[in-house]
Amino acid sequence: MRSGKRQGIIGLLFATLLLSTLFNPVLTPLFAEESQYFKETGHTVSGKFLDYWRNNGGLPTYGYPITEAQMETDPETGKQFLTQWFERHRLELHPENAGTKYEVLAGLLGKDLRREALVVDPDFLKAEVLFNTAYSKDAQWYFPETGHNLRFRFLDYWQKNGGLERFGYPISEEHREIDPETGQIFVMQWFERARFEYHPENLGTPYDVLLGLLGNQLKSPKSKFEFMWKKGTSxxxxxxxxxxxxxxxxxxxxxxxxxxxxxxxxxxxxxxxxxxxxxxxxxxxxxxxxxxxxxxxxxxxxxxxxxxxxxxxxxxxxxxxxxxxxxxxxxxxxxxxxxxxxxxxxxxxxxxxxxxxxxxxxxxxxxxxxxxxxxxxxxxxxx
CATH class of the missing domain: 2.120.10.30 (TolB, C-terminal domain)
Known part of the structure; x- marks a missing residue:
């Protein structure tokens, strides 16, 4: 009788702990099936974040983790989510989307970094539908949702690496810009969740298009340089x-x-x-x-x-x-x-x-x- 009562108490405690993990997103990763420690940056990725990281591009897409998972306020919505930062991205756990493919979402880092540019920078203002008649329209898409074009190699990369779900809509035209991480100038294009960079030195390899280190720029910038706006002759x-x-x-x-x-x-x-x-x-x-x-x-x-x-x-x-x-x-x-x-x-x-x-x-x-x-x-x- 005493043994049965003890088992009942243990069962009740386990059920309470299980329910608390289900309704507390901060604790959920602690009970995840798997974690991975990255010695390169000294941080661990666990649970749903690790599954998402592995299944959606891994290191080339997101880079190494640069923080632990913690509760943070999303600047786009003002709501708090369990968040983990990576060199190229920010991942957020959305329990309201539990059971769907949108339970983990990449933060809108492109918009976070370029909010001022969206209203003052000519490359970020809405563009005309600009087709190069020498090429097929299949290689040149226009997005009325944000008023920008996406074409050629950037479009190909966008389509083959997750498209709208992973990168969001384009929020700029392609243009030349200084990379604050390296100080070098590349042809770039900004998206709601990412920045594409064209690296001609890697032409002929899978790495001629790389994603900008937006996580680093926001969490640990190498310089205080902040590009505010530009005014082009066009x-x-x-x-x-x-x-x-x-x-x-x-x-x-x-x-x-x-x-x-x-x-x-x-x-x-x-x-x-x-x-x-x-x-x-x-x-x-x-x-x-x-x-x-x-x-x-x-x-x-x-x-x-x-x-x-x-x-x-x-x-x-x-x-x-x-x-x-x-x-x-x-x-x-x-x-x-x-x-x-x-x-x-x-x-x-x-x-x-x-x-x-x-x-x-x-x-x-x-x-x-x-x-x-x-x-x-x-x-x-x-x-």
């Missing part, structure tokens, strides 16, 4: 950028010599305004090469002039929204020896400094000028 935003500066509000100003204008963005890369066009008049530019902002957020630009007497250096002053406030054409000493300006700078008290040079760049003069254009002195340097 989008007619910037054509020949020569200088960049910021004001006290974090707005960004670019001297766009190719379009004879100043372009202003907010701190997230959204276009605020642009002003200027080709000419010698007020608010016009012949070759704008420098832009600086004063502590009061006045904007000063430099047209450097040339070595003839027809085009002299000119500094123009604007408000932060591009309103022309005047020209500053202060010259001192024997100006005929220094007929071109190569740079301007501004101090914390608003004093302008202009660097003038002679025709063969063997001598220079630093001009000190008030914000209102009054010559305050200068000094010559030769040799």
């Amino acid at each position: 989008y007619r935003d910037i054509k020949g950028a020569r200088s960049i500066t910021t004001d006290t509000n974090g707005n960004v100003y670019v001297a766009d010599a190719g379009n004879y204008q100043i372009v202003k963005f907010d701190r997230d890369g959204r276009l605020i305004t642009k002003w200027g066009y080709k000419g010698n008049g007020d608010g016009q530019f012949t070759n704008v090469t420098k832009v600086v902002a004063s502590p009061e957020n006045l904007i000063f630009t430099l047209d450097p002039g040339d070595f003839s007497t027809t085009t002299k250096p000119r500094i123009q002053k604007f408000s932060a929204d591009g309103k022309f406030l005047g020209s500053i054409n202060a010259y001192g000493g024997n100006y005929s020896d220094f007929t071109r300006s190569s740079n301007i700078a501004i101090s914390q008290d608003g004093i302008l400094y202009r660097l003038d040079v002679n025709h063969d760049y063997t001598a220079s003069r630093i001009m000190k000028i008030s914000p209102n254009g009054i010559y305050l002195g200068g000094m010559d340097r030769t040799g």
Whole structure:
């Protein structure tokens, strides 16, 4: 009788423990059938994560684990899931999908890393349906869900290695980009859950397309470099950028010599305004090469002039929204020896400094000028 009671208590405890593991996703991997320790990174993968890792590409697709499994908040949904990070991915356990192939999902690392780019980077903005008529449409797919194309070798890799379920939709066009892990430039394409890189040095092998180390970039970046946005000439935003500066509000100003204008963005890369066009008049530019902002957020630009007497250096002053406030054409000493300006700078008290040079760049003069254009002195340097 006493033995039967003991067995009943043990059975009850086992049943309670079993139920707790079924409804507690944190404990589930502890009772998994199998675990694998990776000495390369010193972490263990267990249970459903290990099954998913092995059955969906393993090391080439996900890389080594770089954390243990732990509860984390998903930035896409704000919900908490049992999560484990790998060099190239983040795996999440979704108990609400238990018994289906979606019980383990790869996190949306592509979107997590490029949320700003989705609204400001031309390569991430929705594209037209662009078919190369020299090739079959079967090798060039357009996804209206995200407004992007996927083609040729990247499409082939996407199709043969899990497609939508593993990588998600494309969120960019293919383009050249710096890999922050190596500092090298590759043709890349971003997806909701991954980044494809084309490695021509591996052409003829299965490794000419590799997945970016997105897990490393998010959890243990090698540098603080963060690519925010770019403005391509095909989008007619910037054509020949020569200088960049910021004001006290974090707005960004670019001297766009190719379009004879100043372009202003907010701190997230959204276009605020642009002003200027080709000419010698007020608010016009012949070759704008420098832009600086004063502590009061006045904007000063430099047209450097040339070595003839027809085009002299000119500094123009604007408000932060591009309103022309005047020209500053202060010259001192024997100006005929220094007929071109190569740079301007501004101090914390608003004093302008202009660097003038002679025709063969063997001598220079630093001009000190008030914000209102009054010559305050200068000094010559030769040799």
